[in-house]
Amino acid sequence: MKNYLIVLFALLLGVSCGETPEKAPPAIAGKTWWKEAVIYQLYPRSFKDSDGDGVGDLNGIIQELDYLQSLGITAIWLNPIYSSPNADNGYDVSDYRGIMEEFGTMSDFDRMLQGMHERGIRLIMDIVVNHSSEEHPWFLSARSSRDSPYRDYYHWWPAEKGVPPYRYSLFDATGNAWKFDSVTNAYYLHYFSAQQPDLKWENPEVRQEVYDIMTFWAEKGVDGFRLDAFQFAAKDTTYPEFPEGFEKDFIQYYAMQDGLHGYLKEMNREVLSRYDVMSVSEGAGRNFEDAHMLVDADREELDMAYAFEGVDIPKYEGYDLDTMKEVFGRWDAEFATQGWLSIFLANHDQARMVSRWGDDRPEFRDASASLLNTFILSMRGTPYCYYGDELGMTNMDMDSISEYNDIAAINGYEKARSEGADMAAFMERLNFTSRDNGRTPMQWTDGPHAGFTTGEPWLPVNENKDRINVARQDTLPGSVLNHFRKLTRLRRESDVLIYGAYELVDAGNPDIYAYTRSLGDEQVLVLLNFSSEAAGYSLPGSLVPGNRLIDNYDPDAMAPLDAGTLRPWQAVICKLGR
Ligand code: NOJ
Numbered sequence: 001m002k003n004y005l006i007v008l009f010a011l012l013l014g015v016s017c018g019e020t021p022e023k024a025p026p027a028i029a030g031k032t033w034w035k036e037a038v039i040y041q042l043y044p045r046s047f048k049d050s051d052g053d054g055v056g057d058l059n060g061i062i063q064e065l066d067y068l069q070s071l072g073i074t075a076i077w078l079n080p081i082y083s084s085p086n087a088d089n090g091y092d093v094s095d096y097r098g099i100m101e102e103f104g105t106m107s108d109f110d111r112m113l114q115g116m117h118e119r120g121i122r123l124i125m126d127i128v129v130n131h132s133s134e135e136h137p138w139f140l141s142a143r144s145s146r147d148s149p150y151r152d153y154y155h156w157w158p159a160e161k162g163v164p165p166y167r168y169s170l171f172d173a174t175g176n177a178w179k180f181d182s183v184t185n186a187y188y189l190h191y192f193s194a195q196q197p198d199l200k201w202e203n204p205e206v207r208q209e210v211y212d213i214m215t216f217w218a219e220k221g222v223d224g225f226r227l228d229a230f231q232f233a234a235k236d237t238t239y240p241e242f243p244e245g246f247e248k249d250f251i252q253y254y255a256m257q258d259g260l261h262g263y264l265k266e267m268n269r270e271v272l273s274r275y276d277v278m279s280v281s282e283g284a285g286r287n288f289e290d291a292h293m294l295v296d297a298d299r300e301e302l303d304m305a306y307a308f309e310g311v312d313i314p315k316y317e318g319y320d321l322d323t324m325k326e327v328f329g330r331w332d333a334e335f336a337t338q339g340w341l342s343i344f345l346a347n348h349d350q351a352r353m354v355s356r357w358g359d360d361r362p363e364f365r366d367a368s369a370s371l372l373n374t375f376i377l378s379m380r381g382t383p384y385c386y387y388g389d390e391l392g393m394t395n396m397d398m399d400s401i402s403e404y405n406d407i408a409a410i411n412g413y414e415k416a417r418s419e420g421a422d423m424a425a426f427m428e429r430l431n432f433t434s435r436d437n438g439r440t441p442m443q444w445t446d447g448p449h450a451g452f453t454t455g456e457p458w459l460p461v462n463e464n465k466d467r468i469n470v471a472r473q474d475t476l477p478g479s480v481l482n483h484f485r486k487l488t489r490l491r492r493e494s495d496v497l498i499y500g501a502y503e504l505v506d507a508g509n510p511d512i513y514a515y516t517r518s519l520g521d522e523q524v525l526v527l528l529n530f531s532s533e534a535a536g537y538s539l540p541g542s543l544v545p546g547n548r549l550i551d552n553y554d555p556d557a558m559a560p561l562d563a564g565t566l567r568p569w570q571a572v573i574c575k576l577g578r
Contacts, residue, residue: 296339
């Protein structure tokens with residue numbers, strides 16, 4: 001009887017007598033799909049044009065669903081596709097339940113969503129509700145009369161009270177976030193451009209409208225929401241004076257104001273908790289405490305933080321690796337046991353990743369792009385990969401302001417000119433930093449307009465499409481694209497890369513970023529040479545590099561890892577131990 005019980009016990013444990021018991025995988029607390037997701041950020045205006053009007057559209061996305069699936073991504077964050085006069089490329093919404101005409105119809109949307117789901121890809125919608133468009137019917141009514149039922153959907157300052165306390169606008173050519181509107185002799189508030197009046201979240205009717213909109217999309221089956229600029233939504237409606245020069249540190253005055261957490265808890269109760277959706281807010285507040293308050297599970301607000309400190313590191317003048325290690329390490333440590341982060345090096349508000357973080361000269365471009373993708377896909381936190389970065393798309397040269405499309409660039413130019421800035425220096429900087437760099441059409445082929453459109457593209461195609469394009473890279477085993485596909489597979493199949501603890505190795509190395517990820521008995525080592533020269537690293541005796549899991553150089557032609565050197569921009573993930 002006793003032996004029988006032992007055998008039964010062993011069988012229950014999944015081991016048979018005489019064999020070494022297999023190690024059980026470690027139990028992972030808080031496992032969820034959105035922590036395991038590989039998110040692809042898709043800028044619809046620039047992805048694929050199906051009807052020749054020069055603007056990307058939903059049918060274009062549908063045409064490329066197999067490509068998206070081939071990337072091994074599991075979710076897509078789609079920049080706004082709602083009806084919009086496009087003052088800020090869709091971040092000025094005039095109908096939250098309508099599809100922008102240039103992008104297609106609601107039935108195109110339904111087919112796109114179904115096609116994504118059939119391929120195991122979830123869809124995250126961009127919800128833009130810190131502000132609407134000035135052409136939204138709410139605002140058209142609100143501005144028409146002080147008695148409009150929608151008047152209190154927005155922030156107004158009656159002109160009879162004099163000039164309102166100064167508010168800084170991120171996009172306005174004068175820098176002023178209050179715009180005088182003669183129709184009702186009042187000023188309205190717009191933290192972004194004058195075409196984007198801020199919604200008044202303090203009004204419960206506004207909040208209910210937003211929850212209804214979100215419910216509409218959740219009922220359609222979308223899988224998540226990215227809340228645009230939401231950290232700015234709450235405002236002190238007494239509009240107090242801010243100290244002079246506050247705009248240099250405006251986040252301290254604009255972000256996470258009283259009331260915001262209440263709104264998020266309400267949104268969670270009304271919408272988020274009722275569906276299997278993930279939620280991420282753009283910006284993570286003023287400090288770690290704010291970020292935790294947004295996303296710690298027991299707060300019942302949002303799921304993951306999207307903090308800017310990392311992506312903001314590279315400046316026009318460059319950046320140093322120490323800072324990168326320090327910032328990413330600090331955020332990781334802070335979220336090691338509570339909350340969850342997003343990991344990204346680019347998005348539609350930045351110039352191209354390889355031009356900012358890597359070396360986009362032809363001889364280093366592919367290796368550095370692959371290294372940066374390796375970083376994003378090997379850190380703890382949900383990776384966000386920006387369209388085109390799977391190819392190593394780069395910045396492009398735009399010399400004259402007339403070539404730019406972005407409202408931030410155009411109004412920034414006007415502001416600089418009116419302030420008497422050195423405009424040659426301004427243009428040089430803009431050429432490197434402009435958001436338009438990150439929005440040029442996707443490079444599908446080396447053909448006309450890179451296969452993006454048969455018409456005239458809304459933004460010029462980068463000249464380097466001849467080398468950087470999907471068709472070419474698809475056929476090259478070692479291309480940035482195929483390396484990206486290998487990386488996403490590795491990430492998806494590896495709990496240690498998703499959940500494992502992060503620890504920096506060879507900390508003071510000025511060229512090499514090395515770290516381990518550990519989960520239970522499993523450990524991997526990541527070695528990244530962030531320089532355009534060969535560079536050496538040194539590992540503690542306890543860390544002996546083992547089999548390579550992935551390398552952006554041909555592993556057969558490489559020195560063994562225990563030789564302690566990496567080629568320019570070489571990126572390796574390996575096991576430990578021989
Ligand atoms: C943040 C978005 O990412 C950006 O593209 C937009 O211009 C502003 N919010 C205003 O909506």
